Structure formats: C-alpha cells, structure tokens
Amino acid sequence: MSGNEVRFDGRSILVTGAGRGLGRAHALLLASRGAHVVVADSGVEMNGAGGDVAVADAVVDEIRSAGGTAVACAADLASEDGSIRAVASCVESFGRLDAIIHNASSVPRPLPVERLSSAEFDLCMRVNVYAGFWLTRAAWPHMAERGFGRIVYTTSGAMYGSAGAIAYAAAKSAFIGLARSFAVAGKPHGINVNVLAPSARTRMHGTGDPTTPYMDWLLRTMVAEKVSIGAAYLVSEECDFSGEVLSFEGGHISRVTLAENEGFFGPGESIEEVRDAAPAVLADSRYVHPRTLNERMLWSAEMFGVAESLDAAKVWR
Structure with missing residues (x-):
C-alpha cells in the first residue's frame, strides 16, 4: 500500500443524504481529509415524509467541532429546483464544486406488485435517478470549466432483482446506464462518473436480534465507514477510471460489470x-x-x- 495519504485539501464536495447513515460517514471522512463539504439532507423519512433541517445541521456541527469545514443544505432533491439549489449551495459557499456523492434515496414500502402505487414509484425515481441527473447537469459546467470533476451515484444489491423492492431496484439499476453515458461525455472534460454499490448496516435494514449470528456479523463487519473509504477514493484525484461499478462491503471490494x-x-x-x-x-x-x-x-x-x-x-x- 502507498504511504501517500489521499487528501482533499482545496476541494469542495457535495454529499447528498449526508445527515445519517452512509452519507454522514462519507461527509465526516472527506472533511477529515481536508474537503469542504456540503451536507445535503432535508431530514425526511425514508418514504419522503416529514423533514428536519436539524439532521444536516448536526453533521455540520460535528465536522466543525473536529476542525473541518462544512455547510448544511436542506433542499428537496425530489424536485429539480431543489437539486439545482444543492449544487448552487456548494458553489456559493466555497466558490467551486469538485465532486458529488449522490447517496440520498427514497425507499418505498415492501409491497406486492399490485399494491405498489405510482406515487411511491415516482418518488423513488425522482430522489434517486432524476436527482442524479439534475445534480449532474447543474454541476457539469462548473466541472468542465476547471477540467476536473468526480461524480458518484449510489446503487444497491437490489439491482440484481428484488420482488420486495421493485421501484428501488429499478431506480438503482438506472444509475448504471446514467453513469456509463456521463462517463463517455465527461472524458474530454476530466469528469469521471462511477457507481458505488454499498453493503452496510443502516436504518434501511430495520431492526433485528443482535444476538443472532447474522445480525452480530452485520453489526460488527458491515459498517458504513468501510464503504466510505470507497466513496472517498472514487471522488479523489487519484481515481483515474470512469464508468465503473464498484462494490464495497465490510472490507471486500469487487467490480460489478455488464457483460x-x-x-x-x-x-x-x-x-x-x-x-x-x-x-x-x-x-x-x-x-x-x-x-x-x-x-x-x-x-x-x-x-x-x-x-x-x-x-x-x-x-x-
């Protein structure tokens, strides 16, 4: 392993869904390595209900207490205006936008096919894929002008198929085509676009008996921090590939590919x-x-x- 530390000094990075779980871990790690971070999180529940600006503010406070630099953004990524506002918050706060980790997601209830509503399907697509597109389109001119950009979309193992997560699987799978196409378009501009496939214990997994062998293993091994090292590498200057899907889970790293x-x-x-x-x-x-x-x-x-x-x-x- 190289002894040179990967740093983000002078870089400004937008992390969506950064108020909790994986996004929070990404934001904390990046800030600890010198990045200026926009903690974008509207504080809604997984089904899109509610909203609490304190969720993002708490992470910002945590970063600042550790000596880092961060600002909060509570824009609603389910809307085009909200996604554009999230990008603008980074440019306005730090004068530039170097990378985006789009981690925010909406997760519909696990329902039989006949009970999955169009509204729930639409929300899942908007927060995931549409927001990914809106964020990228808004950030593109800023990145292209500097000849550098890193964009990471967050997919899921649901891309392999899940009867209980049809909308979620569809949304997460769409990131692959989006990233591979943006990767081609971004090559002349120094913009790399990749996909992160995480496995980690977050609130999405619900609750379980921690004394069972599986839950004990999940709680000890599949921690968010072991995914965040992958997310951070993908938005670093040292990442020189684009259009790839990499899986990170508890220390295991692998390539997911279309063949x-x-x-x-x-x-x-x-x-x-x-x-x-x-x-x-x-x-x-x-x-x-x-x-x-x-x-x-x-x-x-x-x-x-x-x-x-x-x-x-x-x-x-």
Whole structure:
C-alpha cells in the first residue's frame, strides 16, 4: 500500500443524504481529509415524509467541532429546483464544486406488485435517478470549466432483482446506464462518473436480534465507514477510471460489470431457432465487457465479419 495519504485539501464536495447513515460517514471522512463539504439532507423519512433541517445541521456541527469545514443544505432533491439549489449551495459557499456523492434515496414500502402505487414509484425515481441527473447537469459546467470533476451515484444489491423492492431496484439499476453515458461525455472534460454499490448496516435494514449470528456479523463487519473509504477514493484525484461499478462491503471490494457472451449465430429466421439456441445463449462462458455503445457495436460488427466497413465513431459518439 502507498504511504501517500489521499487528501482533499482545496476541494469542495457535495454529499447528498449526508445527515445519517452512509452519507454522514462519507461527509465526516472527506472533511477529515481536508474537503469542504456540503451536507445535503432535508431530514425526511425514508418514504419522503416529514423533514428536519436539524439532521444536516448536526453533521455540520460535528465536522466543525473536529476542525473541518462544512455547510448544511436542506433542499428537496425530489424536485429539480431543489437539486439545482444543492449544487448552487456548494458553489456559493466555497466558490467551486469538485465532486458529488449522490447517496440520498427514497425507499418505498415492501409491497406486492399490485399494491405498489405510482406515487411511491415516482418518488423513488425522482430522489434517486432524476436527482442524479439534475445534480449532474447543474454541476457539469462548473466541472468542465476547471477540467476536473468526480461524480458518484449510489446503487444497491437490489439491482440484481428484488420482488420486495421493485421501484428501488429499478431506480438503482438506472444509475448504471446514467453513469456509463456521463462517463463517455465527461472524458474530454476530466469528469469521471462511477457507481458505488454499498453493503452496510443502516436504518434501511430495520431492526433485528443482535444476538443472532447474522445480525452480530452485520453489526460488527458491515459498517458504513468501510464503504466510505470507497466513496472517498472514487471522488479523489487519484481515481483515474470512469464508468465503473464498484462494490464495497465490510472490507471486500469487487467490480460489478455488464457483460455479453458470444451466444449463438444463425440465420435468425424462426421462433424455433431461438428455442433451440437458448442453451448456447444462456451459457455462462466467453464473455466480453463492452465499456461503451461504440465498443458494443464494433464487437458485433467483428462477429459478423463487417467491422472494416463500420466507422462506429460516426454513428454514436
């Protein structure tokens, strides 16, 4: 391991959902390493109800008491105006915006499909994906002007599928496409956009018997601070990759990736062909990992033997 400490002196970082749980841990760590931090949290419950500015203020007080620099922002990220105001609070307070960790989230009640309301689905999408888009769009000119930016979206293991968290899984999965596309757009401007997939014991997990082996392990090992080191690295100058999804849980770090296998090549003329090809299509082998749509198109063209006639860069940029 390198002996050079990763620092954020002179950097201004906006952390959403920073009043509690993971966001609070992110804010405290970044401030302890020299960052000026905007603690953005409206203090609402996980379902979007209520609101309490004291939630963000408490974290700001904690940072300042330790000698750090922070300001609170209680803007409602479920609205476009609120997301824009959160970005503006960083620029107005510190004169710049270098990074965003979008950790805020809305978590609908675990309900059967037929009882999941459109309102709950919409709120989950707005606080997660829409806010991620609004925050990034508002921050983009500030980052592009300086030739530097770091943006991190927070996904979830629910992206693998969860019958009890359909809206949440949909919202968290959307971050992958958002980040990979912004990563392509940000490359000429020095803006890296990545996704954090955390596993940590927070209020989202509810309560459980701490004497059971699982809960005991969860409480001891899956702590927020072991995720925050990953979030901090992803917004550091030393992070030189973009468009990736990294999982952090209790000291375990791994890469989550989109992949496509070689599959089956045939004339593509009948339903029966698809039926018969299914075993080969579902085979867990010979994967490729396109990083952009361009790479996916070039790979397909190569498989069909027409790559030389395709200038993908002129089709999709």
